Amino acid sequence: MGLANTDALLADAVSKLLGNISSNELCLAVEKGHWPASEWAQVIEMGLPMAWLPESLGGAELPPEEGFTIARLSGRNATPLPIGDALIASAIATQAKLKLPDALVLFGNTPANETLVIDSDDTVSGRCRVTTFANHAEYLMLPIQTSTGSRVALIENSGNRSTVENTLAGEPCCECIFEKARVVTLSDEDFSDVQKTIEDIGAVIRSQQIAGASEAIMAICVNYVNIREQFGRPIAKFQAIQHHLAALAGEVASIACTADVASLSLIKNNFNSNGTDIAIASAKVRAGISGAKVIRIAHQVHGAIGFTDEYELHRFTRRIWSWREEFGNEMIWSRRLGQLVTNSESPQLWPLVCA
Amino acid sequence: MKTFIEFDAVELPNHLHLTRERVREFLQREYLPNKSRLGSGFSPEFSRLCGDAGYIGMTWPKQYGGGEKSFLERYIVCEEMLAAGAPVWGHWVADRQSGPMLLDYASEEIKNDLIPKMIAGEYCFCIGLSEPDSGSDLFAAKAAAEKTSEGWALNGTKLWTSGARQAHYMIALMRTEKATEDNRRHGLTQFLVPMNTPGITVRPVRSMAGDSEFNEVHFDNVIIPSDNALGEINGAWKQASKELAYERSGSERFLETFSVLQALADYVHKNPKVHLQEALGSLVADLYSFRQMSLSVAMMLEQGKAPMVEAALVKDVGTLWQQALPERVRSIVGGESDFDDQPELRRDINRMLKIAPKLTIQGGTTEVLRGIIARGLGLR
Numbered sequence: 001m002g003l004a005n006t007d008a009l010l011a012d013a014v015s016k017l018l019g020n021i022s023s024n025e026l027c028l029a030v031e032k033g034h035w036p037a038s039e040w041a042q043v044i045e046m047g048l049p050m051a052w053l054p055e056s057l058g059g060a061e062l063p064p065e066e067g068f069t070i071a072r073l074s075g076r077n078a079t080p081l082p083i084g085d086a087l088i089a090s091a092i093a094t095q096a097k098l099k100l101p102d103a104l105v106l107f108g109n110t111p112a113n114e115t116l117v118i119d120s121d122d123t124v125s126g127r128c129r130v131t132t133f134a135n136h137a138e139y140l141m142l143p144i145q146t147s148t149g150s151r152v153a154l155i156e157n158s159g160n161r162s163t164v165e166n167t168l169a170g171e172p173c174c175e176c177i178f179e180k181a182r183v184v185t186l187s188d189e190d191f192s193d194v195q196k197t198i199e200d201i202g203a204v205i206r207s208q209q210i211a212g213a214s215e216a217i218m219a220i221c222v223n224y225v226n227i228r229e230q231f232g233r234p235i236a237k238f239q240a241i242q243h244h245l246a247a248l249a250g251e252v253a254s255i256a257c258t259a260d261v262a263s264l265s266l267i268k269n270n271f272n273s274n275g276t277d278i279a280i281a282s283a284k285v286r287a288g289i290s291g292a293k294v295i296r297i298a299h300q301v302h303g304a305i306g307f308t309d310e311y312e313l314h315r316f317t318r319r320i321w322s323w324r325e326e327f328g329n330e331m332i333w334s335r336r337l338g339q340l341v342t343n344s345e346s347p348q349l350w351p352l353v354c355a
Numbered sequence: 356m357k358t359f360i361e362f363d364a365v366e367l368p369n370h371l372h373l374t375r376e377r378v379r380e381f382l383q384r385e386y387l388p389n390k391s392r393l394g395s396g397f398s399p400e401f402s403r404l405c406g407d408a409g410y411i412g413m414t415w416p417k418q419y420g421g422g423e424k425s426f427l428e429r430y431i432v433c434e435e436m437l438a439a440g441a442p443v444w445g446h447w448v449a450d451r452q453s454g455p456m457l458l459d460y461a462s463e464e465i466k467n468d469l470i471p472k473m474i475a476g477e478y479c480f481c482i483g484l485s486e487p488d489s490g491s492d493l494f495a496a497k498a499a500a501e502k503t504s505e506g507w508a509l510n511g512t513k514l515w516t517s518g519a520r521q522a523h524y525m526i527a528l529m530r531t532e533k534a535t536e537d538n539r540r541h542g543l544t545q546f547l548v549p550m551n552t553p554g555i556t557v558r559p560v561r562s563m564a565g566d567s568e569f570n571e572v573h574f575d576n577v578i579i580p581s582d583n584a585l586g587e588i589n590g591a592w593k594q595a596s597k598e599l600a601y602e603r604s605g606s607e608r609f610l611e612t613f614s615v616l617q618a619l620a621d622y623v624h625k626n627p628k629v630h631l632q633e634a635l636g637s638l639v640a641d642l643y644s645f646r647q648m649s650l651s652v653a654m655m656l657e658q659g660k661a662p663m664v665e666a667a668l669v670k671d672v673g674t675l676w677q678q679a680l681p682e683r684v685r686s687i688v689g690g691e692s693d694f695d696d697q698p699e700l701r702r703d704i705n706r707m708l709k710i711a712p713k714l715t716i717q718g719g720t721t722e723v724l725r726g727i728i729a730r731g732l733g734l735r
Contacts, residue, residue: 222732222733236734237734243722246725246726249732250671253665254644254648260362261365264364264366285636285637334633336636337640338635341620347623349617
């Protein structure tokens, strides 16, 4: 991918692992409720979700680019595990200086107008929403309001949950409801913009995953049109197909390039999102809009086979649909970007675009 | 899995922000106060000002007066000029591709003679490629150059040549031999043609946009010196890749209709409705992406690569977008109740609508570009 300083050896190792464990069969099994425990154990063993977390907090402390590379590769393999979500949680833990256990930790957001507080017996009660796999998370990270500011707490995820529904990707999604859950650790410092940080990092991670899935789709398409014969020759030889795939390549390149720029921008700003708004918004908008075009073209060149569940295209298609909604879809990020332009005193676009 | 196409994310070095500031000051000083006089197309006066400021031939060797600056620094200067709508077309082609072409393939004498004046903004160049019977199919060119005792004799017609009336020189693609059975690209040679040579007639072709940017250039036994053949005789096709990458990947591939987006931003600024902000934001995100892709190709050029496929991709997505932009802005504001009271915005949309159809044709059609990309993907 287009990020400098990434370690080719590490990327190869991650690629190999994710390639081995991610299959169409596993995706279909997860859709029926299976939790890939042994596959997750391998991912944890390699330290992937903890890429950003310092060693002192139980993480792998890899260079920051690697976290985004891992997200990209999880998209490229359509791995049916919460790798991106766990990465996001570890990014928050890093900023909150929260030590994490070697387990599945996911970040839970409170619904609008609800806040969580720690009761006098050091427990917390309430509910939170988690993107995916919350029913398998051993711990949850939560935004907490205290009298002295906002904190992040780690709790055991032992409470009830709402009915588990599958996302468009076929991954489980639910709301977690907890009563008198024991707080394992609480961050020391104020972390008042945790919601924005989650949304920003989440948007970039999802953009990287969509970039990876789009790259995989392109490879699948190129391979398919070279093999599939109709009218006496491989369909790759038809100009209509060539133009479809050329257009697809443009969409894929724009998603990948913008996701990398946003990643670089976050890294440069130490994961503090101020000044990176346009890069992040553009990445998620691009992933959403171009992702839909990638899907349309890929299915068109495949014909009926691409629509089946035995052929692997669907698991990439459906993940793009799911990921584009999470951490703000392209409509929401477009609006934010438009407001960024017009809420300023002078709506000069050019200085903003090349800031 | 190895991906086919890679656009590395570019982080501009800090000192280039200073370059950007200086160009903005230059435009503030030299262009904006004189905007109505200088216009937005060809301006010999503005080109000379750019020459004086060191903004032409920035990457060329110091030996000929060039700046030996990086390709990224040149990129920043160019995009600032275009975003401001400055009248750069008098030196644009010379700076973008004719200069680099001459530096690679012209004789020392020609270089010493021409390059310093190109850098000073005194010479305007045009490119003679298309003909009445060969547009996208460049290898079908018929206009011929024949070796004579005096040099080369040129005969034939070039068509759709931008800026031929203003140009001092043309880099012309001429047939010097028939194509061969196994290589239809064989037999074409590039020539440096002084436009004041006897036998050249230039006829403007008026466009639907109301201008006459395109021209028909007729060669009637035009004699030029032997030295003016550039590079390999019959082998022009081998020399094209770098030149085309320069031509296709620059910011003119997404900034030509930019003013209409700024006009939309100004409108939404006064009418901050949520649906308008959302529509504006989506277009700004597009612009952000395509600029980053273009910048990434600039970086590859800086590294000495010839990113043919990537340049074709930038031009494909960028030109489709800038072509659609006036339509999209129209669809965003056209239903607003006060649209009739926005004469300037309407004028801007109309002006850009009229130039839009050519944007996916000049410099390589969408269809030609997609053929190149498909080849890059291994489909041809």
